[in-house]
Amino acid sequence: MTQPIQPSSMVEVVDLEKFFGTLQAVKQASFTVDIAEVVCVIGRSGSGKSTLLRCLNFLEQPHHGSIQIDGVRVMARPDGRVDPAQIHALRLKTGMVFQSFNLFAHRTVLENVIGAPIIVKKMMIAEATDLGLQLLEKVGLTDKKDQYPSRLSGGQQQRVAIARALAMQPKVMLFDEPTSALDPELIAEVLGVMRQLVEEGMTMIIVTHEMDFARNFADRVIFMDQGHLVEAGSPTQIFDQPQDARTRQFLYALDHQN
Amino acid sequence: MQNTEIIVKPNDTETCELGRQVELIRQQQEREFQIGVYVSWAVLFFFLILAFSGLKIDLFGFEIKTIALDIGFITRSGPNIAEGIVVTIILSTASIALACLLALMGALGRLSRFPPAYATSTFYISLVRGTPLLLQIFFLFFALPQIGIRLGPMTAGILALGLNYGAYMAEIFRAGIQSVDIGQQEAAYALGMTRNQMMHRIVFPQALRLILPPIGNQFIAMQKDSALVSTVGFVHEILWRAEKHGRRDARHLEALLVAAAFYWILTIIFSVFQSKIEDRLSKGVRE
Numbered sequence: 001m002t003q004p005i006q007p008s009s010m011v012e013v014v015d016l017e018k019f020f021g022t023l024q025a026v027k028q029a030s031f032t033v034d035i036a037e038v039v040c041v042i043g044r045s046g047s048g049k050s051t052l053l054r055c056l057n058f059l060e061q062p063h064h065g066s067i068q069i070d071g072v073r074v075m076a077r078p079d080g081r082v083d084p085a086q087i088h089a090l091r092l093k094t095g096m097v098f099q100s101f102n103l104f105a106h107r108t109v110l111e112n113v114i115g116a117p118i119i120v121k122k123m124m125i126a127e128a129t130d131l132g133l134q135l136l137e138k139v140g141l142t143d144k145k146d147q148y149p150s151r152l153s154g155g156q157q158q159r160v161a162i163a164r165a166l167a168m169q170p171k172v173m174l175f176d177e178p179t180s181a182l183d184p185e186l187i188a189e190v191l192g193v194m195r196q197l198v199e200e201g202m203t204m205i206i207v208t209h210e211m212d213f214a215r216n217f218a219d220r221v222i223f224m225d226q227g228h229l230v231e232a233g234s235p236t237q238i239f240d241q242p243q244d245a246r247t248r249q250f251l252y253a254l255d256h257q258n
Numbered sequence: 259m260q261n262t263e264i265i266v267k268p269n270d271t272e273t274c275e276l277g278r279q280v281e282l283i284r285q286q287q288e289r290e291f292q293i294g295v296y297v298s299w300a301v302l303f304f305f306l307i308l309a310f311s312g313l314k315i316d317l318f319g320f321e322i323k324t325i326a327l328d329i330g331f332i333t334r335s336g337p338n339i340a341e342g343i344v345v346t347i348i349l350s351t352a353s354i355a356l357a358c359l360l361a362l363m364g365a366l367g368r369l370s371r372f373p374p375a376y377a378t379s380t381f382y383i384s385l386v387r388g389t390p391l392l393l394q395i396f397f398l399f400f401a402l403p404q405i406g407i408r409l410g411p412m413t414a415g416i417l418a419l420g421l422n423y424g425a426y427m428a429e430i431f432r433a434g435i436q437s438v439d440i441g442q443q444e445a446a447y448a449l450g451m452t453r454n455q456m457m458h459r460i461v462f463p464q465a466l467r468l469i470l471p472p473i474g475n476q477f478i479a480m481q482k483d484s485a486l487v488s489t490v491g492f493v494h495e496i497l498w499r500a501e502k503h504g505r506r507d508a509r510h511l512e513a514l515l516v517a518a519a520f521y522w523i524l525t526i527i528f529s530v531f532q533s534k535i536e537d538r539l540s541k542g543v544r545e
């Protein structure tokens with residue numbers, strides 16, 4: 001509470017730890033994200049990067065450490081008994097995009113986008129609809145507004161999911177492997193929308209396997225291995241001069257996949 | 259004929275044409291199957307009627323006697339038994355409504371991590387499923403008055419059937435709620451919805467789609483199980499009336515057949531209704 005918050009840091013994570021039973025998924029993770037900074041988290045499957053991201057909005061309960069986003073600071077507790085109001089406040093600061101889209105199957109595209117503003121923020125339907133149409137135009141799906149999600153391609157669904165998260169006007173966007181469930185030819189359209197957000201100055205934390213995107217658009221890249229934040233730095237530092245042996249090993253394996 | 263003629267690669271319009279033919283043949287086969295089913299039903303129904311026609315049939319020298327019914331009794335008592343249909347419909351509809359309410363609460367209790375809620379739910383389900391429905395009906399009608407609780411016959415009937423079905427249907431509701439993908443909940447939470455908002459706006463509407471067919475099935479079963487309430491003698495539904503008329507004129511056969519016909523017709527009407535609903539729902543899913 002007393003710790004001063006640097007004005008430039010949008011996200012501040014201190015000593016975060018997360019266990020699944022006795023398995024430790026996230027180990028003493030500390031990092032900050034500045035306003036308008038784009039951070040990509042890379043690492044092997046099972047390295048804890050998705051868990052770390054999901055701890056930021058308490059979809060996973062961290063057991064130790066603290067998370068501060070845009071002035072809202074929440075302390076983790078080992079028993080998980082964190083005040084729901086605090087978690088709610090944290091979630092209002094963040095928008096999340098999932099690997100499997102998770103669009104509401106019983107709602108149309110537009111309803112998916114405007115649902116949360118109406119239900120959570122008590123926004124007027126007309127106002128929400130305006131906002132929703134604006135966001136759908138941004139992701140290029142105005143013509144699909146009355147379709148149900150199951151009629152859309154994966155790429156289209158993910159673009160709707162991004163619009164849905166943006167509709168709550170979050171301060172930080174969290175992306176959890178947003179392109180991993182997509183057919184290769186659909187990845188570009190989703191990355192295109194994300195690139196647009198980068199250009200608009202959105203603060204973003206992206207867990208991804210898209211190394212080209214990380215190299216070209218991230219301000220900072222964090223490499224995770226077995227729950228540890230092993231190394232962080234500019235894309236050039238991480239991809240071209242990795243310091244840690246584990247980072248080098250990971251990048252070497254990536255290069256020799258194809 | 260030249261060989262080359264056979265190896266023609268079909269272009270798009272040709273494959274389309276073939277596709278249309280295949281579809282037409284498939285539809286034709288489906289129609290034939292349906293007609294076959296209708297005809298077979300008609301034949302079975304004809305034999306059922308024949309069995310109770312009272313006719314003597316000479317089959318290759320063997321004389322077969324069919325069962326003769328007292329038509330006079332049926333025309334006299336039929337209308338009065340038919341009045342029980344309304345009672346049966348009210349009884350089963352009110353009971354299924356109560357059962358749905360209890361099933362929802364039971365399912366939420368089963369899914370709760372709050373020990374008293376979980377315990378209350380499992381206790382209720384265990385107690386009700388562990389005792390016979392008929393015993394529960396007797397209990398409400400005969401045991402409760404002994405301790406001074408006197409319920410109206412309809413109230414007691416609705417309570418007994420609703421309580422019983424609610425326990426069985428709680429498992430249906432629970433399965434329906436659990437079958438909604440966990441990602442839907444996570445997305446709702448990530449958007450800042452509370453647990454109540456998430457359940458009400460996201461999970462229940464999707465679960466409903468899955469549990470409507472089994473609820474319909476339970477309702478169909480309820481229409482017949484409501485006859486159990488006739489045994490206590492206070493609810494004048496179809497079976498109670500049939501028994502009364504049958505005993506008075508010693509025409510149990512006719513009376514029970516009339517009652518059976520009414521139950522069957524009720525079920526058929528609701529089954530048609532139910533399959534229409536299911537068609538609509540499955541279309542929604544495919545869309």
